[in-house]
Amino acid sequence: MQEVIKIRGGRRLRGEVTISGSKNATVALIPAAVLASGPVTIVGVPNIDDVDSLARILALLNVDVNTDRNGHLIIDPTNMKNTDLDDDIVTKLRASYYFMGALLGKYGYVRIKMPGGCYLGPRPIDLHIKGFEALGAEVEYDRGCYTIRADKLVGDKIFLDISSVGATINIMMAAVYAEGRTTIENAAKEPEIIDVATLLNKMGARIKGAGTNIITIDGVHHLEGCFHEIIPDRIEAGTFLILAAAMADDVRILNVIPKHIEALTSKLDEIGVTMDIGIDSIHVSTPEKLKAVDVTTKPYPGFATDLQQPLTALLTQCEGISRVEDTIYKERFKHCPELQRMGADIEVGNGMCEIKGPAKLYGDKVTATDLRCGASLVLAGLIADGVTEIHDIYHIDRGYDAIDEKLKALGADIWRDQTE
Ligand code: EPU
Secondary structure (H helix, E strand, O other): OEEEEEEEOOOOEEEEEEOOEOHHHHHHHHHHHOOOOOOEEEEOOOOOHHHHHHHHHHHHOOOEEEEOOOOOEEEEOOOOOOOOEOOHHHHHOHHHHHHHHHHHHHHOEEEEEOOOOOOOOOOOOHHHHHHHHHOOOEEEEEOOEEEEEOOOOEOOEEEOOOOOHHHHHHHHHHHOOOEOEEEEEOOOOOHHHHHHHHHHHHHOOEEEOEOEOEEEEEOOOOOOOOEEEOOEOHHHHHHHHHHHHHHEEEEEEEOOOHHHHHHHHHHHHHHOOOEEEOOOEEEEEOOOOOEOOEEEEOOOOOEOHHHHHHHHHHHOOOEEEEEEEEOOOOOOOOHHHHHHHOOOEEEEOOOEEEEEEOOOOEOOEEEOOOHHHHHHHHHHHHHOEOEEEEEOOHHHHHHOOOHHHHHHHOOOEEEEEEEO
């Protein structure tokens, strides 16, 4: 038996939805917290399976994890032990690689299994390794496990060939206790990086330039516990905006930083979606005729690859031919055959797809091959005639906080069921 999500399409959405704390910030903030000597309280942790997996990894490290009566997560590394992370739980998510930087930074030693996560084509971690080596670490890889050790970490200048989110955050964490200054050039500029640097600075680190492409980290001797509120999830906000663009009668999306999703809102504007953008909310009214657009994913502040898959589902409803190119993950098109099964007219090429719309979609049995493919199928299900049954929804639950409950509250006919 497995759990599936079922959606009876065609219901218009109406009401308010509140966006949760950022998944991709949370999954870095939790490992970052172990760099402190005392308890770190994190506010706004989303209720997603990736957080449960990270809590299990913290338990292996003898770190206390509790939720207080306000629902805040308290991570207390006071009695922490640097255990080898060779348990299978590490392979459940990509972000377990942040324990590389955090444990190397704190103890000068880490042994950890190769991280897992969504398959989006090859996802090497050579730049993370290059950064650790520049700080003086030795890295060995043997039968699926990395061993990284350093007698002493010393700051250096590190140029990232690609502005990788993961490598930028991992190097920041490894460098907080390093001797002298570390400079990351061509650093990634995503808002999640600023959030992690903010947490580390509240703990006592000396990080400057997060959010620009040059970050400096001056090593310190001590980091203490602190209190931190996570930024809203720009990808969840973007997902609901795309869902609303297709199906809203009148939807208000709350707890958004509109600046974080400007590449999306300007694209939706081009498509013909009517939005009223407030300080921390976005209101979407009944869509008029939707027009085809071309989209190319880019590092922040460009169009986010994580929103490419949900957007593709919306583009099936836009009049004309849309072209979507993913320059970050050339193989991130596994949602397309699933959308085709539902009636979409999509041709997939090398690192891109072409969508002819509008197409009539019909409910079918489809599979969420990865997290954002799942979101794309949820949208297709809301649009389609009949019932859509989405399989492998563990991908969706890894990263979306109660997407079905939030949609139900907006009037969608969506429910969970068990199937063979
Ligand atoms: N890359 C390398 N070498 C490296 C690191 C990255 O070649 O050492 C390449 C990747 O293969 C990719 C590009 O650089 O082509 C960018 O990868 P990046 O390192 O920025 O991605 P990531 O840190 O592994 C995070 C998010 C992803 C999101 C990407 C891009 C987390 C846990 N994951 O991944 O989120 O797609 O940045 O913005 O923060 C998702 O939420 O669905 C998701 C996959």
